[in-house]
Amino acid sequence: xxxxxxxxxxxxxxxxxxxxxxxxxxxxxxxxxxxxxxxxxxxxxxxxxxxxxxxxxxxxxxxxxxxxxxxxxxxx
Ligand code: FES
Numbered sequence: 001x002x003x004x005x006x007x008x009x010x011x012x013x014x015x016x017x018x019x020x021x022x023x024x025x026x027x028x029x030x031x032x033x034x035x036x037x038x039x040x041x042x043x044x045x046x047x048x049x050x051x052x053x054x055x056x057x058x059x060x061x062x063x064x065x066x067x068x069x070x071x072x073x074x075x076x
Contacts, residue, residue, distance in 0.1 A: 002020075005019040006018040013039075013056050014040055014041055014042060014043075014056065015039070015042055016037060016040075018036065019036070020032075023050070025050070042056075043055070043056040045059075
């Protein structure tokens with residue numbers, strides 16, 4: 001049995017997807033990512049939607065004490 005797809009929520013950042021999956025865009029075009037992990041934007045600020053380009057760091061609210069500063073950069 002294969003490993004289940006893992007999705008990690010980054011505080012104030014993207015969804016990190018680890019594992020094999022097919023990405024289907026709004027036109028129905030299917031893409032199989034060539035990386036073992038990708039970061040999907042969930043803030044709407046990325047210029048390379050649906051992937052994260054790091055723009056979630058612009059204009060976000062201050063980091064709370066003890067909160068991780070950022071997630072690993074997997075795209076770009
Ligand atoms: S989550 Fe939107 S740019 Fe990173």
